[in-house]
Amino acid sequence: MKSRREFIKTTATGALLLGSQSKLGLASMLDQNAQHVANGKSRVVVARDAALHGQDGQLDEKRVLALLDRAIATYTGHDNPVTAWKQIVPMDKVIGLKTNGLGGKGISTHAALVMAVCERLQQAGVKPGNILVWDRNARDLQACGLTVSTDSSRIRVYGSDVAGFEDQPAAFGSAVNVKLAKILTRECDMVLNLPILKDHEMAGVTFSMKNMYGVVQRPNELHAAGCNPGVADLNCIPVVRHKVRFTIGDAMTSVYDGGPGFHPERLWQPNALIVGEDRVALDHTAWQMIERKRAEVGMPTLEGVGRPPRYIATAADPAHGLGVNDPKRIHLIEV
Amino acid sequence: MFQSKIMSLATATLVMAAAVTFIGCKKHQSDPFPASAAVAGWDKTSETRAFPSKDLWQYIDGDAEQYVSAGVVSTSTSDYKFQNQLEATLDVHTMGDAAGARKILETGTSDAKPVQLGDAGVQYAQSVIFRKGPYLVRIVAYESTPGTPQALLALAHGVEAKL
Numbered sequence: 001m002k003s004r005r006e007f008i009k010t011t012a013t014g015a016l017l018l019g020s021q022s023k024l025g026l027a028s029m030l031d032q033n034a035q036h037v038a039n040g041k042s043r044v045v046v047a048r049d050a051a052l053h054g055q056d057g058q059l060d061e062k063r064v065l066a067l068l069d070r071a072i073a074t075y076t077g078h079d080n081p082v083t084a085w086k087q088i089v090p091m092d093k094v095i096g097l098k099t100n101g102l103g104g105k106g107i108s109t110h111a112a113l114v115m116a117v118c119e120r121l122q123q124a125g126v127k128p129g130n131i132l133v134w135d136r137n138a139r140d141l142q143a144c145g146l147t148v149s150t151d152s153s154r155i156r157v158y159g160s161d162v163a164g165f166e167d168q169p170a171a172f173g174s175a176v177n178v179k180l181a182k183i184l185t186r187e188c189d190m191v192l193n194l195p196i197l198k199d200h201e202m203a204g205v206t207f208s209m210k211n212m213y214g215v216v217q218r219p220n221e222l223h224a225a226g227c228n229p230g231v232a233d234l235n236c237i238p239v240v241r242h243k244v245r246f247t248i249g250d251a252m253t254s255v256y257d258g259g260p261g262f263h264p265e266r267l268w269q270p271n272a273l274i275v276g277e278d279r280v281a282l283d284h285t286a287w288q289m290i291e292r293k294r295a296e297v298g299m300p301t302l303e304g305v306g307r308p309p310r311y312i313a314t315a316a317d318p319a320h321g322l323g324v325n326d327p328k329r330i331h332l333i334e335v
Numbered sequence: 336m337f338q339s340k341i342m343s344l345a346t347a348t349l350v351m352a353a354a355v356t357f358i359g360c361k362k363h364q365s366d367p368f369p370a371s372a373a374v375a376g377w378d379k380t381s382e383t384r385a386f387p388s389k390d391l392w393q394y395i396d397g398d399a400e401q402y403v404s405a406g407v408v409s410t411s412t413s414d415y416k417f418q419n420q421l422e423a424t425l426d427v428h429t430m431g432d433a434a435g436a437r438k439i440l441e442t443g444t445s446d447a448k449p450v451q452l453g454d455a456g457v458q459y460a461q462s463v464i465f466r467k468g469p470y471l472v473r474i475v476a477y478e479s480t481p482g483t484p485q486a487l488l489a490l491a492h493g494v495e496a497k498l
Contacts, residue, residue: 057478102396104424106477200397213396220392223400258443260397262475264461265447 041331042278042324044285047071048334052252052271059252065116068248071273072120074335085124088246089190095126096188097133098244100195100211101140106262109194109250111145113273117192117248118155128155134183136214137161163187165217173233173319174224179217184239191244193279197251197270197286199259203227204302204309206260207286208247208279209235209322231311232320235279241322247282249274256293268293280315280323281330287312367427367470367497368413374493376486380422381414405438406431408469417486421478425494428471436466450488453495458484463491467498 049067054060069081078084089095097117099109118131129152135141137159138148149157165179184191195211202223203210209231213219222230235241251272258266270289276282287309291301302308316325324330371378384394387409391399394410402410408429415423430436433454440455444464447457453472456465461483462475472494476483 105422106475201401202397206397219396220399223397261395262477264475264477264479265459 040329042276042281042329043075043331043333044274044276044278044281045071045075046251046272046274046285046289046332046334047074048270048272050271053269059110059112061112061115064110064112064252065119067273068113068116068120070335071248071275074333075275081120082124085120089121089124089126089192091125092130093189094130094132094187095121096183096191096243097131098184098191098193098195098211098214099133099135099141099144099146100206100214100250101135101143102214103143103196103198103255103260104262105143105145106264107196107198107253107255107259107267108140108143108145109196110252113194113248113250113252114144114146117194129153131155132183132187133157134163134181134188135159140214159183160215160217170237170239172236174229175222175233175237177221178234178237180237180239181215181217184215184243188243190246193244193247193249195247195249197249197254197274197289199255199257199266199290199302200227200307200309201259202307203231203311204307205283205287205290205312207249207274208282209311209315210283212240212244215240226307226310228309228311229314229320232315232317232322235315235322236320244279246277247275247279249282249286251286251289254290254293256290256297257299278323278330280312280325282323283309283312283315284325284327284330285332365497367472367494368411368425369490369493369497374490376418377490377493378416378419379413380416383411383413385409385411401442402428402430402439406435415474415490417476417490421476421480421483421486423474423476423487423490425490426473426475427494428473430469430471432469433466436469436471439471440464440466450491452488452491453498456491458488460484461487463487465491465495467495470498472498 047067047070049063052063072084073079076084076087101108114133121131138161141157141159146157160181163182165181166185169177169179193208193211195207198206200206203226212234251270251274253269255263255266256268274282274286312325315322368383386394388403388407391410408431410428412426415425444457447459450456450458452465453467461479464473474487474491476487
């Protein structure tokens with residue numbers, strides 16, 4: 001396993017670039033999912049490694065990569081990581097990786113996960129310059145342990161403070177006057193969503209769909225009524241719905257109360273990745289993980305404290321149709 | 336003559352009132368962030384950033400609303416490092432009144448250890464929270480070591496002395 005420094009050095013030269021470019025691996029993946037929809041189930045993989053954190057409390061980067069491989073292999077049915085990734089992303093397009101550094105250092109998408117995804121993308125044939133790691137701003141990226149870079153020959157890492165927002169607002173339902181990040185609208189062809197699992201003071205839970213608040217200029221305007229229907233409406237805006245296709249959720253570290261900021265007294269280590277395409281099923285799964293942890297430590301449910309994540313059911317309703325929240329229609333695979 | 340005395344008295348009163356106001360303002364506007372080495376072992380490692388209530392979401396989006404509903408006027412924040420190893424963030428929330436600070440402090444800290452700081456304070460293994468008048472102070476460390484609680488308390492006392 002390369003150290004972070006070695007990894008960045010290597011990606012700068014593109015030395016990890018391997019293989020030929022797939023025409024559109026995503027297409028075959030979507031075909032598979034169409035079958036899943038026909039069967040009435042959305043697939044969600046939860047991959048765990050209890051030894052993910054070393055005795056010093058730090059993430060073991062090698063184990064993170066192995067955990068990612070296990071999650072992706074389980075989801076795609078391909079043991080070879082390169083083959084598996086070719087099923088998920090198109091090789092000749094710009095792939096965005098939307099992180100979440102809002103909570104600050106300690107409760108942001110881990111750099112180890114970002115690096116692992118970047119490594120596999122390159123091995124699958126995506127050019128370094130076609131990988132764009134992004135978030136709201138430099139501060140959020142730094143909170144993830146990432147360094148801003150705009151060099152187009154390397155993996156790019158920058159935020160909307162660099163690229164800006166659209167002047168023309170988008171809208172769906174209650175999400176009106178939404179100015180979207182140009183990184184999403186103009187630069188990325190497809191976005192891999194890399195949220196971090198957290199309790200949320202207003203929304204109840206923040207994970208896959210809620211991470212899209214980081215693609216708008218004024219997310220605070222979507223917080224009314226527990227972010228419901230704000231979260232669902234935002235995810236229905238066509239460019240969000242269609243470009244953000246796959247989630248690799250960071251549940252390696254989480255807060256089960258007091259979020260979305262860093263509250264070390266409420267921190268826990270699920271040591272897991274949650275992956276899938278159905279953002280509603282992913283959020284439902286993530287919510288249940290938070291509830292189980294709260295029950296374990298004797299805390300009331302989110303419903304009990306008046307902030308259940310109602311936006312999840314809203315996202316599943318016919319008006320939104322973003323996915324399924326019925327456990328009977330979620331094919332949960334735990335490995 | 337009488338009118339002149341009245342005018343002098345009025346002028347003196349105004350100056351005194353202005354002085355009192357100035358002193359009061361100065362007290363409230365003093366920088367609560369200890370400079371590097373002002374508290375043994377602690378260095379201030381970033382500029383202080385300040386957010387008025389309406390922009391607080393830019394710093395703590397999602398958390399901001401609870402502070403706004405408790406009457407926050409502004410929030411200032413800076414990063415610190417202890418003995419060049421332990422990283423921490425210091426937030427000073429200036430609330431509209433002491434009741435607002437009390438409301439935040441009493442939210443979700445019933446399992447914390449009480450500490451003698453300001454009007455009231457609590458401590459966890461990696462954080463210290465206290466209130467003093469309208470101020471609500473939170474210091475969070477990003478690592479838990481045997482020395483973390485003591486180091487955080489020292490910094491908290493340094494902040495308290497400047498409020």
